[in-house]
Amino acid sequence: MKTRVTRLGGLLAAYQRRDPAARSKLEIFLLYPGVHAVIYHRIAHWLLEHKLRFLARAVSQWARFWTGIEIHPGAKIGRRLVIDHGMGIVIGETAEIGDDCLLYQGVTLGGTGKDQGKRHPTLGNNVLVGSGAKVLGPFRVGDNSRIAAGAVVLREVPDNCTAVGVPAHVVRLQGRPVFFADDVDQISVEDPVMLELRELRSRVKRLEEKEHLQNEKPDFYLERIDEYDLPEYII
Numbered sequence: 001m002k003t004r005v006t007r008l009g010g011l012l013a014a015y016q017r018r019d020p021a022a023r024s025k026l027e028i029f030l031l032y033p034g035v036h037a038v039i040y041h042r043i044a045h046w047l048l049e050h051k052l053r054f055l056a057r058a059v060s061q062w063a064r065f066w067t068g069i070e071i072h073p074g075a076k077i078g079r080r081l082v083i084d085h086g087m088g089i090v091i092g093e094t095a096e097i098g099d100d101c102l103l104y105q106g107v108t109l110g111g112t113g114k115d116q117g118k119r120h121p122t123l124g125n126n127v128l129v130g131s132g133a134k135v136l137g138p139f140r141v142g143d144n145s146r147i148a149a150g151a152v153v154l155r156e157v158p159d160n161c162t163a164v165g166v167p168a169h170v171v172r173l174q175g176r177p178v179f180f181a182d183d184v185d186q187i188s189v190e191d192p193v194m195l196e197l198r199e200l201r202s203r204v205k206r207l208e209e210k211e212h213l214q215n216e217k218p219d220f221y222l223e224r225i226d227e228y229d230l231p232e233y234i235i
């Protein structure tokens with residue numbers, strides 16, 4: 001019991017840290033839909049683990065009705081999850097969320113409809129998902145990463161990254177801009193024109209050798225003409 005109260009205290013403190021508009025813990029406890037959704041989810045998850053599927057779903061749907069936040073009872077949620085504003089949030093059955101994550105309104109942690117079994121994403125610790133962002137598929141969003149508002153993430157996001165856009169791409173790594181041109185080895189790549197010239201030179205050399213053979217030893221050449229793959233104009 002004492003642990004549960006401490007955990008609740010940690011959750012409320014997380015709201016105070018993350019939301020500048022949040023005042024007292026009592027106000028957060030009584031009025032914040034994100035807090036209610038997480039508490040309901042703990043109950044629903046416990047019921048599901050004790051094979052009380054119908055009751056688990058009933059609690060989850062009740063929470064959705066009150067908060068606008070739908071968390072499937074099967075989802076695994078870490079400590080101190082802050083759901084700012086709530087409304088329009090969907091967290092799928094096989095989604096996993098690490099500790100200290102922050103979700104804004106309209107976030108979906110869903111599936112693409114193409115996968116079976118694990119279908120929903122896994123968020124690492126301290127992940128921020130901006131309002132309206134959709135994270136779809138059974139991949140991982142790394143620790144301390146940020147998903148921009150409105151992004152649609154369809155692929156894994158490494159640790160400490162910022163992903164933006166539709167489909168989302170990484171624009172910041174460890175807080176620094178990502179320039180893909182920097183990743184390309186532009187010094188040790190082979191010059192394609194040189195490669196073509198080298199190939200042409202070796203073909204000319206082969207043809208010269210064959211021509212020389214034809215002129216020097218015509219009989220020998222004629223006996224073995226089939227072995228040479230020469231163009232018609234030379235034969």
Ligand SMILES: CC(C)(COP(=O)(O)OP(=O)(O)OC[C@H]1O[C@@H](n2cnc3c(N)ncnc32)[C@H](O)[C@@H]1OP(=O)(O)O)[C@@H](O)C(=O)NCCC(=O)NCCS
Pocket residue numbers: 085104128129130131146147148149150151162164165171172175177
């Ligand atoms: C992505 C976000 C977390 C900022 O992360 P960050 O690592 O500090 O990234 P930056 O602000 O440095 O922006 C990085 C680049 O992404 C762009 N960017 C930021 N947010 C974006 C968005 N939502 N959509 C598209 N591009 C975005 C920036 O313009 C910048 O582009 P540049 O590289 O051309 O300069 C923030 O912009 C965001 O979307 N937060 C969500 C907040 C939210 O949902 N609030 C709702 C309150 S009710």
